[in-house]
Amino acid sequence: MIHTAPIHRPHLALLLVAALALACRSTPYQVRSTLPETLGASAVIVAPFEFRWExxxxxxxxxxxxxxxxxxxxxxxxxxxxxxxxxxxxxxEDDGAWMPRDTVAVLASYGVRPDGALWLRPWAEKRVQSGERELIDTQGQSVGQSATEVVMYVGHVEVLHPATREVVLEVSGEATVNPYADILDEGADPAPELTGLMEALTREALRGVSGQLKPPRAPAPAVATSLAWAPWAVLDLEATLAARDALDAQRLRMQRLRFANPDMDPAVLEALARGPGGLYVRAAPEGAKLSAGDWVLTLDGQPALPQTLARARLAPVPVEARVQQPSGRIVPLVLP
Structure with a gap:
């Protein structure tokens, strides 16, 4: 049982917020590296996130x-x-990482050998500490108890070299949940502290291997300068949406759009909700093949994802795109 010092009850919330703010300070990232100086990589494969909870x-x-x-x-x-x-x-578990043949074939189509790829494996565990706090008024009398719960995420990003089946870099860090934080995204991110931590760890891991990253060729000029993404071709939400009423299903769709496009203007999100899946072009360079208002539906017959359009700039051959123009007309384009 933890006894607090006698305080006025209106001050209690402020005290708890201040204590939690101290607990939520960022901790230094831990970096472990066995990166060979001779390693060169032209491809980075991000694995599905591994939650160590349901x-x-x-x-x-x-x-x-x-x-x-x-x-x-x-x-x-x-x-x-x-x-x-x-x-x-x-x-x-006992044999590192390895690439199936179909992965090797796709890399080869970009001119990348198996030993020229790195695998980013992100995962996290959640630690919860629970307890009770006895509240004391200014006369020293007990006025009740308050349950306390502190949630901390411990995140990891491992960089593996599948060709040698070795972990060449690992970055880890911690983030504590602040239950008093304002919700600014209408609940789109159920764990914003975890998301922020994992994005920071990913950037730290890429900084750690930046000297080894070498593009397979010089990138072509960008075909779009600002994009929004409707993730329906990636997220398997049909069963989840079918189990909800219409209003709740629409709310979930908007939340997933907001998560995929953080800090996006609400008007753009409304346009995404009404449109097809794929990439929505918000802005493009003058003279580019894409224009603001275009929807990139597919690239080489596959769903249009942010990374597939980015890869088109480094691809050895042009990429065939299906694009829906603002008029609704669907046209084929060759990018970049």
């Missing part, structure tokens, strides 16, 4: 896609990025 399957995919976005922002011109639904790398 979560819906689509949560693992959408969080990994957020990490792909963090990777593209930091090193999109230095390497080909592949998301959790595109390429497979498997890990045997």
């Amino acid at each position: 979560e819906p399957g689509w949560r693992a995919l959408e969080l990994s896609q957020r990490l792909v976005g963090a990777g593209l922002a930091q090193a999109g011109d230095a390497a080909l990025f592949f998301g959790p639904t595109e390429l497979r790398v498997q890990r045997r």
